[in-house]
Amino acid sequence: MASFRISGRGCNNAGMDVRVRNNVTFTGRDDGPVVMLAHGFGCDQNMWRLVTGALGEQSRVLLFDHVGAGGSDPAAWDPDRYATLDGYARDVLAICRDLDLHDVIFVGHSVSAMIGVLAAAEQPGLFAGLVLLAPSPSFIDDDGYRGGFTREDINELLESLDSNYLGWSATMAPVIMGNPERPELGQELTASFCRADPAIAKAFARVTFLSDHRADLPRVKVPTLVIQSAVDAIAPPEVGAYVHDRIAGSRLVTLDATGHCPQLSAPQATARAIADFVADCR
Amino acid sequence: MLEDSIDDLYDSAPCGNVSTLLDGTIAKINATLLGWLGYTREEVVGRLRFSDLLTVGGKLFHETHFAPTLQMQGEINGVALDLRRADGSRLPVLVTSAVKNGTDGQPQLIRTILFDARERRAYERELLNARREADAERERLRGLIAGLQHSLLPDTLPAPPRMRTSAYYHMASADRVGGDFYDLFPLAADRWGFFLGDVCGKGLAAAATTSAARHTLRTATAYDPDPAAALAHLNTVLYQDHLSPSHRHCTVVLGILTPTPTGCSITIAGGGHPAPMLLHADGTLEPQPVTGGTIIGGLRSPRIVTRTFSMAPGDTLILYSDGLLEAHPDLDADRYDEQGLQTFLTRLAPTTAPAAVTALRELLAGFERIEDDVALMALSLDEPLT
Numbered sequence: 106m107a108s109f110r111i112s113g114r115g116c117n118n119a120g121m122d123v124r125v126r127n128n129v130t131f132t133g134r135d136d137g138p139v140v141m142l143a144h145g146f147g148c149d150q151n152m153w154r155l156v157t158g159a160l161g162e163q164s165r166v167l168l169f170d171h172v173g174a175g176g177s178d179p180a181a182w183d184p185d186r187y188a189t190l191d192g193y194a195r196d197v198l199a200i201c202r203d204l205d206l207h208d209v210i211f212v213g214h215s216v217s218a219m220i221g222v223l224a225a226a227e228q229p230g231l232f233a234g235l236v237l238l239a240p241s242p243s244f245i246d247d248d249g250y251r252g253g254f255t256r257e258d259i260n261e262l263l264e265s266l267d268s269n270y271l272g273w274s275a276t277m278a279p280v281i282m283g284n285p286e287r288p289e290l291g292q293e294l295t296a297s298f299c300r301a302d303p304a305i306a307k308a309f310a311r312v313t314f315l316s317d318h319r320a321d322l323p324r325v326k327v328p329t330l331v332i333q334s335a336v337d338a339i340a341p342p343e344v345g346a347y348v349h350d351r352i353a354g355s356r357l358v359t360l361d362a363t364g365h366c367p368q369l370s371a372p373q374a375t376a377r378a379i380a381d382f383v384a385d386c387r
Numbered sequence: 388m389l390e391d392s393i394d395d396l397y398d399s400a401p402c403g404n405v406s407t408l409l410d411g412t413i414a415k416i417n418a419t420l421l422g423w424l425g426y427t428r429e430e431v432v433g434r435l436r437f438s439d440l441l442t443v444g445g446k447l448f449h450e451t452h453f454a455p456t457l458q459m460q461g462e463i464n465g466v467a468l469d470l471r472r473a474d475g476s477r478l479p480v481l482v483t484s485a486v487k488n489g490t491d492g493q494p495q496l497i498r499t500i501l502f503d504a505r506e507r508r509a510y511e512r513e514l515l516n517a518r519r520e521a522d523a524e525r526e527r528l529r530g531l532i533a534g535l536q537h538s539l540l541p542d543t544l545p546a547p548p549r550m551r552t553s554a555y556y557h558m559a560s561a562d563r564v565g566g567d568f569y570d571l572f573p574l575a576a577d578r579w580g581f582f583l584g585d586v587c588g589k590g591l592a593a594a595a596t597t598s599a600a601r602h603t604l605r606t607a608t609a610y611d612p613d614p615a616a617a618l619a620h621l622n623t624v625l626y627q628d629h630l631s632p633s634h635r636h637c638t639v640v641l642g643i644l645t646p647t648p649t650g651c652s653i654t655i656a657g658g659g660h661p662a663p664m665l666l667h668a669d670g671t672l673e674p675q676p677v678t679g680g681t682i683i684g685g686l687r688s689p690r691i692v693t694r695t696f697s698m699a700p701g702d703t704l705i706l707y708s709d710g711l712l713e714a715h716p717d718l719d720a721d722r723y724d725e726q727g728l729q730t731f732l733t734r735l736a737p738t739t740a741p742a743a744v745t746a747l748r749e750l751l752a753g754f755e756r757i758e759d760d761v762a763l764m765a766l767s768l769d770e771p772l773t
Binding site for chain 1: 409410411436438442443445446450452454455456458459469
C-alpha cells in the first residue's frame, strides 16, 4: 500500500533522438559533403581526433559514438538489438534519416567498416561513397580464408577483457594529464575517453570478433575505398586485399603505416586518402 | 651510503622495463623481462614488436584499446595483459606505458613497465568469481521470489458461464514478495466468488498473510455466501495475531456473483479498498464504492460495507489495488487519481475483461518507475449471440 511514483514514458527506439543516443557531433564546413566517421571496437569518436581538422577543410564531418561507447546514451543499450552488427547498421541509417543527410560518405574503422557495408547494402541511395579503414569481414580462419585468428584466440580476447574487468573500472577516473607537447590532446580529453562499461565492451567484442560478413561484401554497390596499414596485426594486408577483391570497382590504398589504427599512427596520410576519395565522389 | 648503479637498476629492477619505437619495435629491454619471457636479447631487440610478446587475446586488446589510448593520451596505466613466454606458457602482468617526446616535441619512443601480476590476478579472479556467484545468487533469489509470488495467485482464472475474466499482477520489486492478492472461484448454487486485496507491507510476513487471507476467504464463502460475513471471518483470523510482530492487516473487496435471467447480480463487501469500476458498453462508468469500510484485521470490530448491483451483457467490472491510484503519469502531472482512472476506463468502452486488463497493463508499462505492486482483475459479461 506504499505509494509509487511514476515518471514519463521510457525511451523507445522509435521516438529517440539519434543525436543524443549516438552522441552525434558535427565539425568542419557546413556546405561540404557529409563525411560520417564511425569508430571501431575499443574506443569512441575521439579516435578520429587527429584527422577531423584536415577532413573538415573540405567536408562537413559527422562524428558519433556507437551505443555502448563513449558519450552515447547508456539507456539506449539493448543486448538483443546489438547482438549483431545489423543493430549498429540500423543506427547508422537512423542517423542519416533523422538528420536528413544525403550523399553521405561513410568512413568505418575496423568493425565499423562492416557496419558501413551492411548499411550501404541496405540503403545504397543514402551513400555517395564508402571508406573501409582497416576492415575485416571475418577475423576467424576458415576454409581457404585467412582472417588471422582462431575461435580460441577470440575466446582468449574475451577472457582478457574479463581480466581487465577491474582494470577498466579503475580507469573510470583517470587523471587528465597536461600535455604541453601535444596541445591538441590537452584539456578536451574527457573522462570518457575510450572507456566503456565492461559488460558492454565484452558484448561489443563478441559481435566484433565473431561476426562473419564475407557474404555481404558483394552486396555493396556504392563507390568504395579500402584503406589498410602495411603492418596490421588485427587486419593483415591479405584481408584488405580480400575485401577489395569482393567489392566490385573498389579501390585499395595501402598506407606506409603500422598498427590497426592508421588514423592515429599515420593521420596525415589517412586524412589525405579519405579527402582524395571524397573529392572523387563529388 | 650504499650506491646503486642506474644501469644495474634498469637491468635487474624488480619489474620488466622495455622501450619501443612508435611502431612497437622493441629497442631496449631489461634482463628481468628477458628472464620472465625466456628470450635472449638478440631474439627480441629490433626483431619483435611489443604486441608480439602478448597472447593473441592480449594482442587484440593491445591493438584495439591499449595502443590507441596510449597514442591519444600519451600514457596508460595498470592494464592487465598476458605475456606469452618462449616455452608457450603465460605470465599475467600489469602494464603501464608512457610516450616520451623528443626535443622537437614529437613522440619519440614508448616506455613500458611491467609488473608480475600472478598473485594479483589470482586475487582478481577470486573477486570476479565472487561477483559472479553473487549475481547468480541474486538471480536464484529472484526466481524463488517470483515463484513464491506466483504460488500466492491462482494459476489460471476460471470464467463463469457467459463471462470472460482476466487478471494481471505487476511485481514492483524483483527482490521482495508483494502483498496484493486476488482469486475467482465457483461456489454452490451457480454462484461465484471473487476478491482482490492488498496486504500492507512486503516480504515474507505479507506473503504469509496473503496466503492466509486467500484461503480464509475461499473457505468462509464456501460455507456462507454472505460476503460481509466472510470478511468478518477474515478479520477475526488476522486480528488474532494483532500483537505479533508478523501481524498484517489488509484492504479487500469480496464479491459474490449470482446469475440472473438478464445477466448477473453482484454483492460486494469491502474494507478500506478503492471502488471497483463498472463500465457499461456505452462508456458510462459506475464506480461501486464501499466507502466507510475499515481495514480488515486491524480492529477488533471492523466496519464492513456492502452494496449490490447488477451487470448486464457488455458490462465490465474492474478491480484493482490502490497502487494504480497513487501513480504519477509523468513527473509534472498530478497523481493518477480515481478521476484519471475513470477517464481512462471510459475511453475503453465497449470492452471486455481481457481487453481492459491489456489496456491497463500497457498504461502501467508506460510508467517508468513503479514502487508498489499492482493487482488487476476484470470480469465481463458477453453480449448475447444474435
